[in-house]
Amino acid sequence: MLVALDKARFMGLRRPSYTVDQDKCRGCMVCYKAFNCPAITPNGDGRVVIKRVLCTGCGVCEKICPFNAIKPIGHVDERWWSILGLT
């Protein structure tokens, strides 16, 4: 991710940020306890939030949430996926 972020900076790309839709989050904690991304943290009411400053934009959390509660904020530039080797 550090290499990807460096490439994005060089290309003038902003990394995407991800957010948790509080209406969809069921508090299953798969993202927090099993996946354990450091950017994901409990919000105090049984659900989770993503701390934007710690989010690298890797997008894995979007794939692992069983309730589709995690989404990018806004459009993700296709070049970002290319940098990550996902296109």
Ligand code: SF4
């Ligand atoms: S995996 Fe999805 S539903 Fe479960 S706590 Fe995380 S964001 Fe909420």
Ligand code: SF4
């Ligand atoms: S996009 Fe990546 S770094 Fe950001 S919260 Fe999801 S898994 Fe964590």
